[in-house]
C-alpha cells in the first residue's frame with residue numbers, strides 16, 4: 225500500500241485528489257489536508273462581493289464528498305515537511321496542525337509516499353501598511369472577505385442614495401500583486417450594480433493597478449484580431465473603462481492604506497494620494513510559509529522553496545534578464561528538483577520569472593504584476609501530476625505527462641455585470657499562456673487561438689460554469705465529463 | 709452610462725463602441741450565436757490538453 229498526501233483542497237488540490245482517487249486501486253490511500261472545512265469556487269466570490277450570491281452558494285462542505293469518494297480528509301494546516309523523515313521515523317512525513325473545532329492546534333504526523341503541495345497563496349496583506357479587511361480596505365479573495373465587501377458596498381450605496389458623492393477605488397494593493405483579472409471583474413460588477421441600484425451618477429469609480437498598461441492582466445496582455453486589425457488588449461480594456469466611465473491609474477504601487485485615503489508611488493517616482501470612500505484592493509500573494517527539515521532536524525526550507533515561499537519545481541530558476549526569458553524556463557512535470565516524490569501545483573509552485581516585464585522605479589520599488597496561475601491551468605497541471613503519480617504508485621512505466629504553461633492554452637471569462645438578460649462578460653482564450661516570441665515574433669501568441677470579446681453570452685457561460693464546477697467538485701455522476 | 713470625453717484627458721483617446729456594437733452585446737439572438745462560437749473556442753483550448 226502506498227499513500228498520496230495532498231496539501232490543500234482548492235482548485236488544484238481537490239482536482240488532484242478526485243482524479244487520483246478515481247484512478248487508484250483500493251489498496252492505496254489518498255489523504256487531503258486543508259484548513260478549511262468547505263470548498264470554495266473562488267471565481268464566484270466577486271458575485272458575493274456585490275451581493276448577488278451568498279457565501280453558501282459558492283462553497284460546500286468537503287467532508288461528505290471525501291467520504292463518498294474514499295478520500296481521507298484532515299481539517300488541518302500543514303506546518304512542516306520532513307522529506308527524509310526524522311530521528312526514529314524512517315518515512316517522509318508532513319507535520320499538520322488541526323483546525324477542526326474542538327481539536328484546534330493538535331499536531332499529527334502524516335507519512336507519505338508521494339506528496340502534492342497545492343496550498344495556493346498566502347494573502348499577504350501585511351506587505352502594505354493598512355491593507356486588508358482587518359484594517360482599512362476590503363478584499364474578495366475568500367467568500368468571507370467578499371461578504372464583508374458586499375456590506376461595505378451596501379453602505380456606500382446607502383450614502384449615495386442620501387445624495388452623497390462617493391469615490392470607489394478598486395485594484396491592486398501592492399507593487400507586485402497578481403490576479404488583476406479578479407479585481408477587474410469586481411470593478412465592473414460594482415459599476416453594473418451601481419447602475420442597477422440607480423446611483424451610478426453619484427459615484428466616481430477609479431481603478432488602481434501595478435500593470436504597466438490596462439489590459440496587461442499579469443500576462444503582458446494579448447493580441448487579438450478585431451475590425452481588420454491585430455490589436456493589443458490595452459486598446460479594448462481602455463475602451464471598456466471609457467465606455468463605463470471608469471478612471472484608471474496604472475504603474476502604481478500602493479504604499480499605505482489609511483481609512484479614506486490611499487497613498488501610492490508611481491513608476492516615474494511620484495508620491496500620490498487619493499481619497500476613497502470604498503476601497504477594494506487585492507493583496508500580493510506569497511507561498512503559505514511551509515518549513516522543511518532534514519533527517520537531523522536542520523532547516524532546509526531554502527532548498528525546497530523560493531524566497532517568495534512558493535515551491536521550486538522543474539523550472540529554470542537561473543536569474544536572467546527579460547530579453548533572455550524562454551518558454552522552456554517554465555516547468556513541465558512540477559516535480560521538486562530535490563525530491564522526486566514531491567510535487568507542487570497551482571499557485572503553490574514557484575514560477576521561474578514573471579510574464580509581464582519587470583519594472584522598477586529608480587529607488588528600487590518593483591511595480592509589475594507577478595504571474596497569474598488561473599483556474600484552468602491549475603486544474604490541468606493538478607490532473608496531469610495526479611495521473612503521473614498514480615502510474616508510479618501502480619508500478620506502471622507510462623510516459624510522463626507534462627503540463628507546461630508555455631505549451632498550454634487557457635480560457636477565461638471575466639464577468640463585467642451579473643444579469644441573465646443585461647449582464648456581460650469578457651470571454652478570452654489565449655494560446656500559449658506564456659508568450660513565445662521565437663515562434664510568434666510579433667504577438668508572442670498564436671493569433672488564431674487567442675481571442676477576446678464582450679457580451680451577454682460570456683455572462684451565460686460564466687454562470688453555467690459556476691454550476692458546472694460546483695457540480696464537478698462535488699463529484700456528482702459523470703463529473704469527469706466536465707473539463708478542468 | 710454616457711461618458712463626457714474631454715480633450716487631452718485619458719478617456720479622450722480610446723475607441724468607444726457604436727450604439728450598434730453595444731446593442732449586439734446584449735441582443736439575445738446574436739449572443740446565442742456568440743455563445744456557440746465562444747464554447748467552440750474554449751473547447752479547442754481544452755482539447756489542446
Ligand SMILES: Cc1cc2nc3c(=O)[nH]c(=O)nc-3n(C[C@H](O)[C@H](O)[C@H](O)COP(=O)(O)OP(=O)(O)OC[C@H]3O[C@@H](n4cnc5c(N)ncnc54)[C@H](O)[C@@H]3O)c2cc1C
Pocket residue numbers: 231232233234235236237257258259260266267268269270300301302303342343344345364365366403406512569570571572597598599600602636637638
Ligand atoms: C476573487 C478571485 C476571482 C478569481 N476568478 C478567476 C476566474 O474567473 N477564472 C480563473 O481561472 N481563475 C480565477 N481566479 C484564480 C483562481 O482562483 C486560482 O487560480 C485558483 O484558486 C488556484 O488554485 P490553487 O488550488 O492553487 O489555490 P487555492 O484555490 O487558493 O487553494 C489553496 C488551498 O490550500 C489550502 N491551504 C492553505 N494553506 C494550507 C496549509 N498550510 N496546509 C494545507 N492546506 C492549506 C487552502 O485552504 C485551499 O484549500 C480568481 C481568484 C480570485 C481571488
